Amino acid sequence: MSSPHGSPPPPSTPVRPSFAASVSRIYNLSFGQMLWSRRTVFMVLVVGGPVAVALILRMLVSMDLLDAGGVIDGRPVTIDGPVIFGLMIWGFYLSFSVPLLGVFYGTSLIADEVEDKTITYLFTRPLPRGAVLIGKYLAYLVCAGLLVLPSVMLVFFVVMPLLGGSIGAGFPDLLKDLALLAVGLAVYGALFALVGALFKRSLLTGLVFVFGWEPIVVVLPGYMKRFTVSYYLQGLVPHAMPQDGTVTGLVLQVLQANEILPSATVSLIGLGAILAGGLGLAVWLVQRREYVLEQ
Amino acid sequence: MSRRTRYVALASGGVLTVGLCSGLVAYLNRGIPRGVAADAPAELAFVPSDASAVAYADVRAVMASEFRERIRRIAPDGVGREQLERRLGLSIERDIDRVLVFWAPQAGEDGASGLALLSGRFDAARLETVARDGGAVVSEEGGARIVSIEVEDVGSLAMAFLQPGLVAVGDLAAVRSAAGRGAGEAGIHANEPMMRLLGRIDTGSTAWAVGRLTDSGLFGLVPERVSARLPPVTAFAVQGRVNGGLGVSLVIEGRDDQAARNLRDVVRGFVALAQMQSIGIPELQAILDSLETGGAGTAVTLSFHLPADALDFLLSMTSSADAS
Numbered sequence: 001m002s003s004p005h006g007s008p009p010p011p012s013t014p015v016r017p018s019f020a021a022s023v024s025r026i027y028n029l030s031f032g033q034m035l036w037s038r039r040t041v042f043m044v045l046v047v048g049g050p051v052a053v054a055l056i057l058r059m060l061v062s063m064d065l066l067d068a069g070g071v072i073d074g075r076p077v078t079i080d081g082p083v084i085f086g087l088m089i090w091g092f093y094l095s096f097s098v099p100l101l102g103v104f105y106g107t108s109l110i111a112d113e114v115e116d117k118t119i120t121y122l123f124t125r126p127l128p129r130g131a132v133l134i135g136k137y138l139a140y141l142v143c144a145g146l147l148v149l150p151s152v153m154l155v156f157f158v159v160m161p162l163l164g165g166s167i168g169a170g171f172p173d174l175l176k177d178l179a180l181l182a183v184g185l186a187v188y189g190a191l192f193a194l195v196g197a198l199f200k201r202s203l204l205t206g207l208v209f210v211f212g213w214e215p216i217v218v219v220l221p222g223y224m225k226r227f228t229v230s231y232y233l234q235g236l237v238p239h240a241m242p243q244d245g246t247v248t249g250l251v252l253q254v255l256q257a258n259e260i261l262p263s264a265t266v267s268l269i270g271l272g273a274i275l276a277g278g279l280g281l282a283v284w285l286v287q288r289r290e291y292v293l294e295q
Numbered sequence: 296m297s298r299r300t301r302y303v304a305l306a307s308g309g310v311l312t313v314g315l316c317s318g319l320v321a322y323l324n325r326g327i328p329r330g331v332a333a334d335a336p337a338e339l340a341f342v343p344s345d346a347s348a349v350a351y352a353d354v355r356a357v358m359a360s361e362f363r364e365r366i367r368r369i370a371p372d373g374v375g376r377e378q379l380e381r382r383l384g385l386s387i388e389r390d391i392d393r394v395l396v397f398w399a400p401q402a403g404e405d406g407a408s409g410l411a412l413l414s415g416r417f418d419a420a421r422l423e424t425v426a427r428d429g430g431a432v433v434s435e436e437g438g439a440r441i442v443s444i445e446v447e448d449v450g451s452l453a454m455a456f457l458q459p460g461l462v463a464v465g466d467l468a469a470v471r472s473a474a475g476r477g478a479g480e481a482g483i484h485a486n487e488p489m490m491r492l493l494g495r496i497d498t499g500s501t502a503w504a505v506g507r508l509t510d511s512g513l514f515g516l517v518p519e520r521v522s523a524r525l526p527p528v529t530a531f532a533v534q535g536r537v538n539g540g541l542g543v544s545l546v547i548e549g550r551d552d553q554a555a556r557n558l559r560d561v562v563r564g565f566v567a568l569a570q571m572q573s574i575g576i577p578e579l580q581a582i583l584d585s586l587e588t589g590g591a592g593t594a595v596t597l598s599f600h601l602p603a604d605a606l607d608f609l610l611s612m613t614s615s616a617d618a619s
Contacts, residue, residue: 032300080589146307153314168325171318 022127026135027142034136034143039104043144046100047151050092054158057084061162081165082173088155089177090237093148094184095230099214101144102188103206107196109136110286111203119291130283137193137279144185149178180236187229187271190278197285229274235267338395338412341457341473342483346399347407348506349483349493354415356501358388362537365606383425384418391415397483398506401468410465410473412457419456426454439474443467488530495532495546503534527554529593540606544598551593558595562588578608 017025034040110133113119122132152174160170188210195209196202214228225231262270296304342349357363380386393414398407423433423442431444436455443453451467455474463473476482483489492505507530527550536542549555566586573579582605590596601609 028296032297035300035303082591142304146304150307150310150314153310157314157317166321166325167318168321168323171322174318 016126019128019131022131023135023138026127026132027138030136030139031143034105034139039108040143040147043101043104043147046097047147050088051151051154054088054155058158058162079163081160081162082170084162085156085159085170088159089152093152093181094233094237097148098181098184099188099210101148101185102192103203103210105140105144106189106192107202107206109133109140109193109196111196114291129287133193133197133283133286137189140189141186144189145182148181148185152178152181180233183271184233187275190275190282191229194278194282194285197282197289229271232262232267232270235262236264336393336395338393338414338461340482341412341463341476342397343399343472344482344485346397346483346486346489348504349395349397349489350504351393351395352502353393354387354391355393357537360537361539361603362541362606365603365610384421390417399469401466401472408466408469410463410469413462413464414460416460417462422454436471436474437476441470441474492530492532496534499536500534501537505532506530528558539603541601545596547595549593549595555590555593555595559588559590562595562597578605581605
């Protein structure tokens with residue numbers, strides 16, 4: 001019991017947690033919020049689409065309504081499970097779901113807190129501002145991974161055995177595809193975290209980038225395509241997709257020789273630079289920017 | 296983290312984990328024999344491990360098929376069948392169930408020699424008597440009676456009754472080798488590349504053949520200078536299923552991915568050429584429409600199905616060509 005005449009005890013100095021501990025706290029806080037947000041419901045529908053398509057394909061094959069043989073440009077081609085799976089990975093996931101997840105979640109990492117006027121609560125805590133962004137980014141990665149990767153897994157098991165395909169033979173391709181999708185989520189997330197920290201209307205900016213800038217620039221001749229994520233992802237896709245040497249091997253050689261597609265090494269360096277640069281710049285911006293909340 | 300968040304994370308992670316584990320198991324077990332390799336005919340036990348080609352036909356199924364009936368309508372059986380039945384008491388339709396033929400190198404000899412293993416019902420005493428009358432001699436090897444005869448320009452031909460209902464016919468050395476084959480001796484099952492090829496044959500195929508084209512040429516039968524000019528093919532597996540029509544599936548393995556790519560292009564080129572030639576001939580177009588080419592890695596696949604009508608057309612073409 002303290003004496004009434006004694007000096008009051010000194011105010012306790014708040015213990016500043018380490019950067020890693022701060023990241024962990026923000027991650028724990030954000031993960032649940034992110035998982036149960038309305039945009040997650042929308043993204044579940046987006047990643048559920050390919051599973052539904054896979055089930056329909058399976059049904060068509062079992063009813064003998066879909067044949068392995070076909071003709072493209074007068075040339076007979078054989079379409080089997082691995083080919084369908086490769087096309088679905090590129091068409092549904094890498095070109096659509098992954099960029100969309102990156103835009104929706106990446107731009108919202110900071111923008112949502114600003115919009116909800118809750119960023120003050122985060123920034124007044126004794127946590128490094130960079131840790132706030134990194135923690136939210138990690139929560140995004142895990143949340144997006146938990147949405148996309150099981151969907152890919154289901155599609156793999158439904159589609160791969162179709163029309164003579166083999167799950168065992170296609171397993172290495174699945175691992176490559178999962179790794180590629182994880183890389184895609186990480187890179188798009190980092191890029192749009194920067195966009196979210198930089199622009200006021202970040203969602204719109206992100207959507208314009210993903211569905212306007214990237215599809216147009218990638219097909220244009222010149223060096224501008226190097227300022228897209230999909231250019232570097234495309235460079236890894238043929239290495240990950242099931243190999244039908246006739247098409248992929250020859251096309252890959254021609255495309256790489258003409259720099260229409262980067263090599264795997266260039267792709268990895270490019271994606272690494274975007275990831276590190278995007279996240280680093282976003283952290284730098286968040287640490288220095290003064291967020292003025294609208295009344 | 297709330298409980299429901301934890302449940303969602305666990306469910307999602309569970310799907311991933313189960314999927315990865317199942318995929319890994321499937322990947323590790325992909326080498327387990329399938330098809331004929333897993334459900335092989337009993338005669339395969341007599342095929343040595345160094346065999347370079349094996350062919351098989353379910354004679355009974357072929358003879359009982361509508362396919363055979365169609366051939367018989369166009370090309371009635373000749374006198375050979377009657378002679379065989381009169382002299383040896385052997386009817387191919389009635390007495391032979393299966394035939395398995397293989398080629399394998401013989402010790403101390405260049406090239407390979409073939410051996411046919413016939414399963415069915417044989418009058419061993421009558422066959423032996425006929426052979427003796429023709430100048431054959433009888434010996435014993437590994438408990439089996441071997442009837443052999445010297446034939447000018449061909450060498451020693453032999454026949455052995457390996458088991459009740461199983462006769463081996465072929466070169467004397469090959470017959471002796473099959474007769475002396477011990478139960479514990481390594482057979483074709485120890486030959487991993489051949490078993491892999493046999494794994495490509497579906498169980499229930501009426502006839503099939505697999506072979507490896509070794510460095511010494513096509514089973515040692517084709518001179519090296521000839522085989523060197525052939526596309527770089529290392530192995531093949533062909534199978535057919537006979538019913539009203541005829542379904543055939545062929546897998547060719549190239550020396551490497553590049554060779555397989557070239558082969559695929561060659562095959563597709565031939566298919567395209569044939570399709571050009573078939574314009575205006577609907578029966579032929581039906582066959583070519585059923586042609587499917589494909590393959591991945593070192594494999595080139597080609598399959599087609601001859602419907603009964605197309606078969607009639609082809610057989611009638613053959614018979615009219617013979618008549619002219």
